[in-house]
Amino acid sequence: MKQFYLLVFASISIASAQIQPTTSQKVDESLMAKKSMDANSLVKNIPLKNIGPSVMSGRVVDLAVNEDNPTEYYVAYASGGLxxxxxxxNSFSPVMDKTQTQNLGDIAVHWQSGTIWAGTGENNSSRSSYAGIGILKSTDKGKxxxxxxxxxxxxxxxxxxxxDNANEVTVGVTGHLYSANKERGIYKTTDGGKTWKNTLYIDNKTGIIDVAVSPNNYSLQYAAAWQKxxxxxxFTGNGEGSGIYKSTDAGNTWTKISTPTSGFPTGKGVxxxxxxxxxxxTLYAVHDNQFRRKKSEEKKEKNSGLTKEDFKSFTKEQFLKLNDKELNEFLKTNNFQEKYRAANVKQxxxxNAVQPADLALYLEDANSMLFDTPVIGAEVYRSDNGGKTWxxxxxxxxxxLFYSYGYYFAxxxxxxxxxxxxxxxxxxxxASxxxxxxxxxxxxDNVHADHHAVWINPNLPGHLINGNDGGVNTSYDDGKHWFKNNSPSVGQFYAIAVDNEKPYNVYGGLQDNGVWMGAHxxxxxxxxxxxxxxxxxxxxGGDGMQVQVDNRNANIVYTGYQFGNYFRIDLENDHRHYIQPKHALGETPYRFNWQSPILLSPHNQDILYLGSxxxxxxxxxxxxxxxxxxxxxQGGKKGNVAYGTLTTISESPFTFGLLYTGSDDGLIKRTDNGGGSWTNLSKDLPQNLWVSxxxxxxxxxxRVYATLNGYRSDDFTAYVYMSEDKGATWKSISNNIPASAVNVIIEDPENENLLFVGTDNGLYASLNRGSTWESFQNGMPYVAVHDLxxxxxxxxxxxxxxGRSIYIADISALQNLTTDVRNKDTHVYPLKNIKYSSRWGNSWSTWAKPRTPGLDITFYSNKDGVYEAKIKSSDNITVSETQIIAxxxxxxxxxxxxxxxxxxxNYLKKHKTILKQADNGSTYLPTGSYTVEIKGNGITEKVSFDVE
Structure with a gap:
């Protein structure tokens, strides 16, 4: 990729603390701690319900298809599990929900034995490619x-x-994404994973991204090494460590075959x-060639007229001779502000207020750089002699095909x-x-972009299954027509929001799948x-980012795509207005984060904040x-990824202009006067971490809360802080949260002691303002929680x-799980009345499922035990009773x-009435008042409800 300066790293007085990657031992210990927390959580019985959406799906990294029965296959999603x-x-079932990660890089299935090998940790090396926990194995089809x-x-x-042997496996390990490590290269097992041998190691920055085997001879294997x-x-996705290796003994020994005399590229640009x-x-190799194109060979723009590159070489005299009409066309097409038109720009x-090159600089934001391709890019090589020559x-x-990010495909x-x-x-x-x-x-036209997996049916020509950033597609005519297979809810949300409509809507921005909204x-x-x-x-469209909804009119929505490209959308009139702040011509462009923060002021919904x-x-x-x-x-750093950017904004609901910001390079700042002056609050916090x-x-x-995130240093420590003096001093409240990078903290609006934290491996709740934390996972696998x-x-x-779209949990019981309640032996929560329906238990058709009511009775117990529950009528008749192991x-x-x-x-003995049995065999309560008695721990608690 083309490297550019975002700004030279500014001098700062604070010495940079060395951030250390989390050790695998610490990760293993944290997973055990998380498992124990799940079992002992006070909130483990509060369900989280998945509400979708599914149709846009999420990133697929691999497919494993049964060649003998291609209607049977597995799909591995980058962060959505297997x-x-x-x-x-037509339908799918998750088979990894009880494992301790949903992050996948590759899978392999031995169909004869039902053995599945899952390589955890996505290999595409994107900014959100989550690490895994090693190799998982199932011998019972994922049970x-x-x-x-x-x-x-x-x-x-x-x-x-x-x-021919499900216990013999070769694994290509890519290794750490953000740090050097030794556990990378080729690993081989012949005993089903009990022991592993590292048969190919290149260096601590070079791993193996691909392994391919001859269909006729398992002993003949090829491996693609990748230095990154x-x-x-x-991000540097190339280096001298990259190349192709060959084994003729099933991966026990390896020889490099991409040599300077082989015809395959070598050197730093590989x-x-x-x-x-x-x-x-015969074998093929596709290569993301990072060597630069010669200037004369660079791709020419398809349209005629002025291009951005032209202005980099124009002299002042050449620029002033440009045709005004042609210059205006360039300015309008490239969304220059209205004040910049031919006449005044020439002036x-x-x-000498600006230079011609400033017009090119004006356009060089991080998003445009994604599609600048000065490198050679995709190339295809073929060998017909087992890799000797190419x-x-x-x-x-x-x-x-690759644009500037071939590392994501290849x-x-x-x-x-x-x-x-x-x-x-x-x-x-x-296809070729x-x-x-x-x-x-x-x-x-119904196939998403950004492809990562293709399966070709060896027995039925034209039958393809494809996995991409938008899920799974199937074709039976070699790609002329496709249909989608997107029933799993595996959306990769960056951010969410809600409105106050009835029913309320949920909004969210997704990785490469835009921004969506729907009723909860x-x-x-x-x-x-x-x-x-x-x-x-x-x-x-685009990579959907943060959303803000006007609380006076839910038709007015603010949202956008990557690198600060935000819009004000009028949903009622289907109108979009582009609102990104622009720097002045001749000034250094603003730096916008991939997920730039946006905020509507709680004091006035016409006031909007946006961070660069x-x-x-x-x-x-x-x-x-x-x-x-x-x-x-801190001023940015030299590189090809936007850095030195704001990541979060908050305004106090008490005082207009009391604002906090956090940045990707570790700074938290506060203004008490709407931006008149700013105070650095991060001096005593761990340095140079992403303020999530x-x-x-x-x-x-x-009071103010902050979370820091070390994911981009392979530091998975949970950093959660609270201040009681507007950030002047901080107290760590991460306490018993196991190691997992923290993305979000939220405070309950009713109970100041109730907090929620979302990490890269799940959700936590605190009932005591961070003194201790409870795992909150019922119904949701260990998946990255990005927003709450x-x-x-x-x-x-x-x-x-x-990775698993959106979940909802009723937290009314948690809001009332106060210290007083937790000190009681038993506490039963009030019940809402329920509206009677004569349709209960009945269906409109013989073949339709009956409609059934339900009433959830929530109670707190201060210890495990058996409880008796009785439902009594107003005249003390027990109409139903049961036991529950609490x-x-x-x-x-x-x-x-x-x-x-x-x-x-018993009811009919006392009441001379007719109770009609419903179609499903149940007899439902008539209208009236009822009491629930919950007995346990030597205590009987009562609560009433009405069937209206």
């Missing part, structure tokens, strides 16, 4: 799993299994390599029945029928196929902006995950609002 189908993708070691691998490139180095401010083997002699140049297949550049697949038919995965998916000389796009109570099913109206609606490296404020819904700070970061959240308290003007919001009226906690903490007894058989007989 899913299984046996009906050709149970064992951890098989390689705990410090973090990211797995490829797994290949001997088809990612930092928060820079990037990610993907491999495909046809037979013992600025004429007066020949480049493409004579022309393969443009518009996959090649070959038709097992046609030596010349290959498929390349990139932003689109393209002449051995890679020419290509055709097979990216259908919609059921995730396929009924929408009948109407064509999916209950969730897309409102913006500075804080911007609009008093008119984003129409115009004032910059109310200088640079609030800063939150001004809703209960105390002096509370819908105050509904008393719902809404959880935005980066846990220490909150418990929920779900009552079906029906008579027991004995209860019905």
């Amino acid at each position: 899913w299984y189908t046996n009906n050709n993708g 149970t799993w064992q951890h098989m070691g390689l705990s410090d691998s973090h990211h797995i490139g490829r797994i290949v299994v001997n088809p 180095d990612r930092k928060a401010w820079n 990037g990610r390599i993907g491999l495909a083997v046809f037979d013992d002699n 600025l140049v004429r007066s 020949k480049k297949q493409n004579e022309e550049y393969i443009d518009d 996959q090649i697949n070959i038709d097992p029945n046609n030596i010349d038919a290959i498929y390349l995965s990139g932003v689109p998916i393209i 029928k002449d051995g890679g000389k020419t290509y055709t796009s097979i990216n259908g 109570n919609e059921e995730e099913n396929k009924e929408w196929h009948q109407t064509g109206q999916y209950p969730w609606k897309s409102i913006l 490296n500075k804080l911007h404020r609009s008093l008119n819904q984003g129409d115009t902006w004032d910059t109310i700070s200088d640079d609030l970061t 959240r800063v939150i001004a308290s809703k209960h105390n003007e002096n 919001v509370i819908q105050q009226e509904a008393k719902d906690l809404v959880v935005g995950t980066h 846990n220490k903490g909150l418990n929920i007894l779900s009552y079906d609002v029906a008579f027991s058989k004995t209860g019905k007989l």
Whole structure:
């Protein structure tokens, strides 16, 4: 990728603390602690319900298909776990939900024995590629799993299994993403993972991204080595360590075959390599070539007219001679502010206020750099002699495939029945029928971009299954037509929001799938196929980011895509207005984070804040902006990733202009006067960590919370802090949270002691303002929680995950789980009345499921034990009774609002009435008043409800 200066790192007085990657031993200990917390949590019985959405899906990293029955296959999602189908993708079931990670890099299945090998930790090396915990193995098709070691691998490139021996496995380990480590290279086991041998090690920054095996000879293996180095401010996806290795003894020994005389590129520009083997002699390699194109060979813009590059070389005299019409066309097309048009821009140049090159600089934000491609990019090589020599297949550049981020793809697949038919995965998916000389796009109009996996049916020509950032697609005509297989809820949300409508809506921005909104109570099913109206609606494309909803009018929504490209959207009138603050021509461009923070003022919903490296404020819904700070970061660093940017903004609900900001380079700052002056609050905190959240308290003007995140240093320590003096001093409140990078903290609006924290491995609740934490995972696997919001009226906690879409939990019981309640032996919470319906237990059709009511009776117990529950009528008749084995903490007894058989007989003895039995065999309570008696711990507690 093209490297550019975001700003030279500013001098600072604080010495940089050395951030250390978390050891695998610490990770293992934390996973054990998390498991213990799950079992003993006071809130473990409060369910989290997944509400979708599913149709846009999430990033697929691998597919494993049964060649003998291709309706049966597994799909590995980057951070959404492993899913299984046996009906050709019509439906899926998750099979890894009880494991301690949902982060996957590769899978391999030995179909004859039902053995699954799962390599945890995504290998695509993106900014959100989460680390794993090593190798997992199942011998019963995913019902149970064992951890098989390689705990410090973090990211797995490829797994290949001997088809004749499920215990013989070769694993390509990519290694740490953000730090150097030794556990990388090729690992081999012959005893089913009990022991491993590192048979190929190159260096502590080079791992193995791909392993390919001859279909005729398992002993013949090829491995693609990849040298890379990612930092928060820079990614280098190439180096001299990258290359191709060969083994002729099933991975026991290896020889490098991409030598200077082989015909395959060597040197510092060698990037990610993907491999495909046809037979013992012929194999292909796709290479993300990071060597620079010669200036004369750089890709020309397809449109005629002025380009950004032209202005870099214009002299003052050449610029002033430009045609005004042509210059205006360039300015308008590239979204220059209205004040910058040909006449006044020429005047600025004429007066030496700006230089012609400033017009190019004006456009060089981090988003535009994603698509600048001065490197050679994708190339395809073929060897017909087992890798001794290679020949480049493409004579022309393969443009518009990798752009500047080929490290994210670099996959090649070959038709097992046609030596010349290959498929390349990139932003689109393209195919060649002449051995890679020419290509055709097979990216259908209903197929998402950014492809990572392709399976080709060896027994049915034209049958393809494809995995990309938008889920799974299937074709039976070689890519001419595709259909989607996207029933799993595996959306990768960055941020969420709610409104106050009835029912309230949930909004969220997703990785590469835009921004969506939908009612929180919609059921995730396929009924929408009948109407064509999916209950969730897309409102913006790109990588969806943060959302703010005007609380006076929910039709006004502020949201955007990556690097600060935000809009004010009028949903009612389907109108978008671009609102990103712009620097002045000639000034250094603002630096915007991938997920730039945006905030509506709680004091006035016309006032909007947006963060770059500075804080911007609009008093008119984003129409115009004032910059109310200088640079609030440490100044940026040299690199190709935007850095030295704001990541979080909070305004105190007590005082307008009492604002806090956090940055990706570790600074937390406060202004008490709307930006007039700023105070650095982070001097006594760990240095140079990503400030994932800063939150001004809703209960105390002096209180503020902050979370720091070391993910981008492979530091998984949980950093959570509270201040009672506006950030002058800080107290750590992470306490018993196991090691897992923290993304978000939120304070309950009703109970000041109730806090929630979302980490890269799950959700936690504190009932005592951070003194201790409870695991909050019931119904949700160990998945990254990126955002949390509370819908105050509904008393719902809404959880935005980066891998399993959105969950909702009713937290009303938690809000009232005060110290007084926890000191009691037993406490039963008040019940809401329930509206009677004559349709209970009945269905409109013989074939339809009956509608059934339910009443959740929530109670707290201060110890484990057996409780008796009785439902009594107003005249003390027991109409139903049961026992419940209660846990220490909150418990929920779900009552079906029906008579027991004995209860019905007792009721009829006293009441001369007719109780009609419903279609499902149950007899439901008539209208009236009822009492619930909960008896246990030597205590009887009563609570009443009405059937109205």
